[in-house]
Amino acid sequence: MPNDAARSPPPDDMSPMPGEFALIARYFAPLAQDFPGAAGLRDDVAVIAPAEGCELVLKSDAIVAGVDFPPDEAAGLVARKALRVNLSDLAAKGARPRAYMLDLILPDSVRESWIAAFAAGLARDQAEYGVHLIGGDMSSTAGPIVIAVTAIGEAPAGKIVRRGGARDGDAVFLTGTIGDSALGLAVLQQRLQAPDDAMAAFLIDRYRLPRPRVAFGPLLIGIATAAIDVSDGLVADLHHLGEVGRLDAVLEAARLPLSAAARAMVAADPGLLATILTGGDDYEILFAAPPTRAGEIAALAAALGLPLTAIGRLAKPAAGAAPRVTVIDEAGRPLALRAEGWSHFGGAGG
Amino acid sequence: MPNDAARSPPPDDMSPMPGEFALIARYFAPLAQDFPGAAGLRDDVAVIAPAEGCELVLKSDAIVAGVDFPPDEAAGLVARKALRVNLSDLAAKGARPRAYMLDLILPDSVRESWIAAFAAGLARDQAEYGVHLIGGDMSSTAGPIVIAVTAIGEAPAGKIVRRGGARDGDAVFLTGTIGDSALGLAVLQQRLQAPDDAMAAFLIDRYRLPRPRVAFGPLLIGIATAAIDVSDGLVADLHHLGEVGRLDAVLEAARLPLSAAARAMVAADPGLLATILTGGDDYEILFAAPPTRAGEIAALAAALGLPLTAIGRLAKPAAGAAPRVTVIDEAGRPLALRAEGWSHFGGAGG
Numbered sequence: 001m002p003n004d005a006a007r008s009p010p011p012d013d014m015s016p017m018p019g020e021f022a023l024i025a026r027y028f029a030p031l032a033q034d035f036p037g038a039a040g041l042r043d044d045v046a047v048i049a050p051a052e053g054c055e056l057v058l059k060s061d062a063i064v065a066g067v068d069f070p071p072d073e074a075a076g077l078v079a080r081k082a083l084r085v086n087l088s089d090l091a092a093k094g095a096r097p098r099a100y101m102l103d104l105i106l107p108d109s110v111r112e113s114w115i116a117a118f119a120a121g122l123a124r125d126q127a128e129y130g131v132h133l134i135g136g137d138m139s140s141t142a143g144p145i146v147i148a149v150t151a152i153g154e155a156p157a158g159k160i161v162r163r164g165g166a167r168d169g170d171a172v173f174l175t176g177t178i179g180d181s182a183l184g185l186a187v188l189q190q191r192l193q194a195p196d197d198a199m200a201a202f203l204i205d206r207y208r209l210p211r212p213r214v215a216f217g218p219l220l221i222g223i224a225t226a227a228i229d230v231s232d233g234l235v236a237d238l239h240h241l242g243e244v245g246r247l248d249a250v251l252e253a254a255r256l257p258l259s260a261a262a263r264a265m266v267a268a269d270p271g272l273l274a275t276i277l278t279g280g281d282d283y284e285i286l287f288a289a290p291p292t293r294a295g296e297i298a299a300l301a302a303a304l305g306l307p308l309t310a311i312g313r314l315a316k317p318a319a320g321a322a323p324r325v326t327v328i329d330e331a332g333r334p335l336a337l338r339a340e341g342w343s344h345f346g347g348a349g350g
Numbered sequence: 351m352p353n354d355a356a357r358s359p360p361p362d363d364m365s366p367m368p369g370e371f372a373l374i375a376r377y378f379a380p381l382a383q384d385f386p387g388a389a390g391l392r393d394d395v396a397v398i399a400p401a402e403g404c405e406l407v408l409k410s411d412a413i414v415a416g417v418d419f420p421p422d423e424a425a426g427l428v429a430r431k432a433l434r435v436n437l438s439d440l441a442a443k444g445a446r447p448r449a450y451m452l453d454l455i456l457p458d459s460v461r462e463s464w465i466a467a468f469a470a471g472l473a474r475d476q477a478e479y480g481v482h483l484i485g486g487d488m489s490s491t492a493g494p495i496v497i498a499v500t501a502i503g504e505a506p507a508g509k510i511v512r513r514g515g516a517r518d519g520d521a522v523f524l525t526g527t528i529g530d531s532a533l534g535l536a537v538l539q540q541r542l543q544a545p546d547d548a549m550a551a552f553l554i555d556r557y558r559l560p561r562p563r564v565a566f567g568p569l570l571i572g573i574a575t576a577a578i579d580v581s582d583g584l585v586a587d588l589h590h591l592g593e594v595g596r597l598d599a600v601l602e603a604a605r606l607p608l609s610a611a612a613r614a615m616v617a618a619d620p621g622l623l624a625t626i627l628t629g630g631d632d633y634e635i636l637f638a639a640p641p642t643r644a645g646e647i648a649a650l651a652a653a654l655g656l657p658l659t660a661i662g663r664l665a666k667p668a669a670g671a672a673p674r675v676t677v678i679d680e681a682g683r684p685l686a687l688r689a690e691g692w693s694h695f696g697g698a699g700g
Contacts, residue, residue, distance in 0.1 A: 044439040049405035060451035101410035103498040143493010148453040150500040
């Protein structure tokens with residue numbers, strides 16, 4: 001089970017907590033050893049330079065216990081989620097990840113075993129994504145755990161895929177499947193029941209551990225006109241994708257890529273489509289590209305074994321109208337879905 | 351009064367709090383407008399590249415309400431402290447500051463007026479230090495305010511002043527004055543009393559608002575052999591400076607640069623020397639350089655109007671001994687000071 005390994009190291013929880021310097025030397029310095037600019041975390045700063053012809057791409061996001069993850073979540077999973085939500089943004093912009101800074105703010109109740117498991121989770125994802133810890137800080141708090149990560153990637157200078165480059169007539173594509181994470185959170189919180197235990201485990205795992213599309217993202221440079229990772233919810237992020245270029249978006253509900261588990265749950269309760277469309281935390285790449293490049297895009301995704309679906313299109317709004325997102329059914333009729341986070345966007349389908 | 355301006359903007363605290371996007375557009379996007387790679391904070395990432403022949407220098411540090419600043423501290427001061435503690439590290443390494451990422455983690459009790467004052471504090475320091483907000487995130491928490499900043503500077507490639515380059519016989523220098531911040535915190539917490547109100551205000555201000563030595567730091571490239579900013583306390587940081595190069599440090603107590611306020615307090619209570627030596631949060635630059643360069647260094651500091659003092663020297667320890675810090679009096683006798691954070695270092699003077 002991939003996620004259990006991160007729970008493992010069970011050190012001396014009865015012994016006193018070592019000081020910050022000792023913890024850094026024991027658990028975090030090894031994560032920096034292969035990046036010379038990190039100086040083994042024995043200095044106050046890190047240095048990094050982009051490769052020739054490239055620039056650095058930075059993203060910073062924090063996760064908070066009780067808000068972004070359950071307070072009793074396994075430390076290794078928390079570490080990997082904190083890192084991956086940032087890598088997902090880099091990927092959606094076409095940047096290759098290189099390094100990250102970590103600010104770890106912990107209440108006194110956190111034991112050394114938690115830190116050991118947290119660092120083990122980071123080590124695992126460093127190996128998976130080829131990134132290195134290069135700096136950061138540990139602080140104490142009277143409140144919940146906070147983990148702030150600044151991820152540093154690299155892309156050809158001036159070439160990252162911005163949010164706002166989409167054009168009238170562009171097709172909209174989505175990697176992977178959508179809605180699993182929102183359903184998984186609802187199952188975890190016992191607000192919904194999955195059809196069986198295996199599906200429940202699948203959905204909960206999708207909530208717990210994002211799969212940033214780091215291999216695919218950089219392939220979109222020069223192809224995608226605009227891109228975003230789906231974190232706020234598919235409809236909200238589609239709105240973001242359209243609004244900078246002042247474009248309407250049409251989303252074909254019948255084409256939404258659903259996992260077997262999500263498909264089964266929607267079949268039993270069609271109202272769950274709203275959860276899928278607006279739930280968020282999907283960390284898939286949503287992007288626009290000219291329809292003429294669909295074949296090329298499909299081939300790139302297929303080469304990575306990554307599901308990819310054309311889910312809609314972008315078009316100029318009626319003169320004077322604000323950009324909006326419309327979800328249509330198989331017959332082209334607007335769906336009147338209502339859910340939180342949805343009403344901002346001009347009453348799609350209304 | 352410099353610090354009162356940050357308290358000013360008093361918007362509609364009775365009206366409902368705007369959403370994250372609206373707050374970012376209103377208060378934070380203006381802080382990014384002069385840095386093209388920040389894309390007006392309307393994208394998910396920022397891009398940055400070092401100037402020709404340079405590399406980027408990164409530092410990340412978080413401050414927490416109730417730990418690093420009083421919970422009722424003015425928001426503008428909190429913002430400036432969060433930024434300045436990071437700029438101080440860049441300065442000590444010889445890097446010029448360029449930009450920063452900000453993760454702002456706020457409880458629901460924080461009002462819009464707080465955010466307005468926080469952003470005004472950042473705006474003020476951006477003007478002072480020539481840096482720009484280029485990205486980040488807002489999150490909510492059930493705990494205290496947490497502010498994580500990643501500061502990004504620039505220095506000639508391969509040239510930053512590391513901690514560990516000091517050599518046998520190097521002199522040790524210190525910018526500014528030492529101990530004001532620790533005394534200021536004690537006065538603020540009414541553990542100590544300053545001789546008069548003006549001195550109390552001076553010391554408290556030194557605690558509240560670090561003065562990172564951003565103009566002087568870059569001048570040390572090619573001159574200093576090792577440097578660190580004083581945050582953990584002078585003795586602790588002097589130990590850090592010596593230990594990588596395995597050097598003893600001797601600190602001459604009579605040469606310590608004290609402000610008039612600190613001098614008056616030590617005259618009344620000589621035991622306060624321990625607070626001054628170990629209190630921390632000074633954010634001055636402590637550095638080593640060959641004694642032959644003392645004249646050149648003094649001239650550089652004088653040109654900036656920055657006090658600079660040679661306070662000691664580094665030397666090889668006795669064969670087989672661990673590096674240690676010794677504080678000596680005017681007659682060269684070791685002082686037997688005892689204070690928290692001090693006993694780690696081999697019992698200086700003992």
